[in-house]
Amino acid sequence: MMKLTIREIAEAAGVSKATVSRVINDSDAVSEETRKKVLEIIKETNFKPSSVARSLSMKKSHLIGIILPDLSNPVFSKIIAGAESYIRNKDYSLLITATDFDIDMKIKHINIMKDKGVDGLILVTDHGSEEFQKTLIEFEKPIIMIGSDSSLPYIPTIKIDNYKASQDATQYLIDLGHKNIAMIRGPLSDYHSGKQRFLGYRDKLNCYGYYSERLVEEGWYTFDDGYSAMEALIKKGNLPTAIFCASDLLAIGAIKCCIEHGINVPDDISFVGFDDVDIARMYNPSLTTIRQPFEEQGDLAIRIMIDMIENKNSIPNDEDSKFTTSMKYKLVIRESTKNIK
Amino acid sequence: MMKLTIREIAEAAGVSKATVSRVINDSDAVSEETRKKVLEIIKETNFKPSSVARSLSMKKSHLIGIILPDLSNPVFSKIIAGAESYIRNKDYSLLITATDFDIDMKIKHINIMKDKGVDGLILVTDHGSEEFQKTLIEFEKPIIMIGSDSSLPYIPTIKIDNYKASQDATQYLIDLGHKNIAMIRGPLSDYHSGKQRFLGYRDKLNCYGYYSERLVEEGWYTFDDGYSAMEALIKKGNLPTAIFCASDLLAIGAIKCCIEHGINVPDDISFVGFDDVDIARMYNPSLTTIRQPFEEQGDLAIRIMIDMIENKNSIPNDEDSKFTTSMKYKLVIRESTKNIK
DNA sequence: GTGAAAGCGCTAACAT
């Protein structure tokens, strides 16, 4: 059975291709009679217009690209899940690529997305190099960033206030009576999740005069790095009574290390994570953490994107309309923290 | 700056569009001289041919669709990650949709994929209804199934032997001296992960005369269902000394429930999970489980798919070439199981 | 209200 085209439908209905097209798109007045007839034939034959041909003709692919570092990390797969579940009922599809935090890879794939004709691009990434900026500028279609900003004023950004969230987490630990509070941070080169979360912690401790460089370890947000960082902390001796971690995985890795060393959580050490991935509530002990609304971020990004694509006017183009959506985070208190007053 | 087309390149190079096309695709002999010239202009202008136009003309989109139930479940996001990381260096992209285990949704999205012109489709799902089968038959492009088969002989399938894996897991528990072994299974309507895993367990217990219906609870592979199932088991009284679970999440939910009830794992009850998602090794206690090679499955699916797309001859078309790849699973022993002999 | 024709950007015969 050959693939049907609009031509066959037109013939079968005894009208022109143009008319069929009008019916399909509701684009122009068509007499009720012919519309009925055409519609009927379309149902009967189960005809579906080729989106490829349509894309070429309309210069719109109904594809939205999304580029993120890593699909097997729950942090990112949640964002995708949020985006996907909203788009599913819309007339768009998602083209997804992971790029391993590699900036050149990112640039390459932004270009691939462009070739594929995506109508818009969602970037989950840090802002990166100058060449990266250049690629963004030349993209010429709507872009949205999640978790980071681009320094390009016309690119909407969705994120949370990492600095403030970290201050809140730290304050919570202080309120619980902790003074010797360590942090396992992310790399400072990672501006939002690394540097800002660290600064929030440091500045807050400084308010109380508790801060010391000795208290800080660093890792790449992973379980294994959390484990190693904790080993380092143990080796240093003079254990803290609480540890704030830049990610849940870091926290869980560190907790696992503690347990294997006979250190009780939260009796000996309290832990606060960051993200609230699924594991946080499942863990034993369950993890006190900062909840980031990942799925909502993905969902919102798609909403804004579709709006930008369909009402071009809504693309912010002057300085004051630069819009950054700062989403609400929330400190979720569970079993891993203890009041020691 | 207008979007460049092959036409501008041709003019700039003083040749015809056809020649430019030849250069781009290495499709036909072109004199070294003109090739150089064209290539140069392409570099200079940073020209990229439109894949949409190309798709229309060649009837090949270089898009591979993948449909799965849920993106936020680590089981599925690992498969995607595997597929994506292989495809990334190939000249293909991935169109991803999640469908919530809803069969009608699946059918709808298979059709959407078809409209979008994907060159092939990877399905992570159970085989489903007759209408579903019909949709597959009418798809007319390569399809591959992961984790399940289709009953259509020409559709390659990638999976593990769930029945045997469950027997192995159960045997392991028996070897450890356990006789009173419960199971938290998935729904029997789910043929592979539900029914087969259960049968492997039941048949193995029957070999020893240990089986009893009282030992079985059921849930949807989630943490919360595991927790509830464990509560039910506790309510029944006469606790088993070991529990085999149809998923890691089920196991972890049950373990969490035990801990909250003061039941020690593994001293009082041993647990074996299924999947080996990341959480399994991170958990406290870490979980003994059957490892499924998710990323390898995704990777392999893409390899086979690209091969099918590019060498059509390799599509199996006779009965004996029906090919099911049964991947190796592995029992990974960790802290959640205890020898009680 | 409807049809004819041009065109979206590319590839693929067919000529030369």
Next chain:
DNA sequence: ATGTTAGCGCTTTCAC
């Protein structure tokens, strides 16, 4: 080796 021409399947003026 290269140019010419005719599509791929759809949308969109522009006539009628």
